[in-house]
Amino acid sequence: MSATILDGKTIAENVRLEVKEQVTKRVAEGKMVPGLATVLVGENPASQVYVRSKHKACQEAGINSYGHVLSADATQQEVEDLVIELNDDPKVHGILVQLPLPSGLDEERVLNLVSIEKDVDGFHPLNIGRLAQKGRDPLFIPCTPAGTMYLIEQVVPKIEGQNAVVLGRSNIVGMPVALLLVRANATVTICHSRTKNLPDVVRQADILVAAVGRAEMVKKDWVKPGAVVIDVGVNRVDDPTAKRGYKLVGDVAYDEVAEVAGVITPVPGGVGPMTIAMLMKNTLRAAEIADLK
Numbered sequence: 001m002s003a004t005i006l007d008g009k010t011i012a013e014n015v016r017l018e019v020k021e022q023v024t025k026r027v028a029e030g031k032m033v034p035g036l037a038t039v040l041v042g043e044n045p046a047s048q049v050y051v052r053s054k055h056k057a058c059q060e061a062g063i064n065s066y067g068h069v070l071s072a073d074a075t076q077q078e079v080e081d082l083v084i085e086l087n088d089d090p091k092v093h094g095i096l097v098q099l100p101l102p103s104g105l106d107e108e109r110v111l112n113l114v115s116i117e118k119d120v121d122g123f124h125p126l127n128i129g130r131l132a133q134k135g136r137d138p139l140f141i142p143c144t145p146a147g148t149m150y151l152i153e154q155v156v157p158k159i160e161g162q163n164a165v166v167l168g169r170s171n172i173v174g175m176p177v178a179l180l181l182v183r184a185n186a187t188v189t190i191c192h193s194r195t196k197n198l199p200d201v202v203r204q205a206d207i208l209v210a211a212v213g214r215a216e217m218v219k220k221d222w223v224k225p226g227a228v229v230i231d232v233g234v235n236r237v238d239d240p241t242a243k244r245g246y247k248l249v250g251d252v253a254y255d256e257v258a259e260v261a262g263v264i265t266p267v268p269g270g271v272g273p274m275t276i277a278m279l280m281k282n283t284l285r286a287a288e289i290a291d292l293k
Helices: 008-028 045-061 076-087 107-113 125-132 143-155 174-183 198-202 272-291
Strands: 035-041 064-070 094-097 163-167 187-191 207-210 228-231 235-238 246-249
Touching (some): 008 143, 008 272, 035 045, 035 272, 045 064, 045 272, 076 107, 094 272, 125 174, 143 174, 143 207, 143 228, 143 272, 163 174, 174 207, 187 198
Parallel strands (some): 035 094, 163 187
């Protein structure tokens, strides 16, 4: 048996094209161009790369982007004042504060200040709280979890009743994905470092989401034959044969797990591209919410 590869890059490109078409349509109708503001504090190289990629995606989708960069020694008040200013700017429909912030800054206070109607990252406590409550709907779903669910829905038309295992319980991926799977009526198990008989638990999964941040942790004998395996992990491992001296791998031992899984996402090229696609989708939604005011 050889798994079907779930190509996140192609699926994400289709989502971004749909967003572009909808943006073009709304502009033709005389509505405002959606606008995304990014807040980057400091000179973290990885954060700079992420922010550049988000601005490039905006340009391709016809979305206005506004980059705001503060120095690494910016005060808490300066960061908060910028967020408040962006909340009041009608050209800005979505605000993305690039994490992590430099040490000494209170991330939670900053994120809490973002207007819930501009919280395109989906991490405002009200949005997460609504996600966790039956009968309530968040305005926005966090981008990586939303992208993960979108991929699952491509290959599992009926998630209801499926056994789903989420490996990892982070606020950014693990917990929101688990909540989304619960909302889809899956039977969900969340695994973590203190889970007993971890391989046995994981082996029960019809749908496995690996988001623990440990390179190639999930082995072939952990996976139920025919399972859908979504690998959210991105880990650097040394590779002297690679140009940069390292390669990127997921939390799943891809080559061996692909022999037993029914469907598997690659790393890179799986969940990663979906994150920015969902950010574009959320920014369009934020503009549509603003239309109703």
